[in-house]
Amino acid sequence: MMPLTFARVGEPVRIVRVGGMEETHRHLEEMGFVPNSEVTVVNKVRENIILQVRDSRIALDGALAKKIMVEEER
Secondary structure, eight states, rough: EEEGOOOBTEEEEEEEESSOEEEHHHHHTTTOOOOOOOEEEEEEEEEEEEEEEETTTEEOOHHHTTTEEEEEOO
16 A cells, blocks of 8 residues: 555556545545545656546645555556
């Protein structure tokens, strides 16, 4: 298990846990970051990450991305 910030560009990962305070946790879940869902890092720019989540692309800053724990798909 690792923070989303460590995921490699182009490789799908599965969300294991979403952390943070209640408001942050709820905000991330509303955007589609829920346990057992798959996301793919499309690009990284400094601390910011662009992700493919379902049929959408979402940009997260590094602070939010660190609150999402993922594991590599097998």
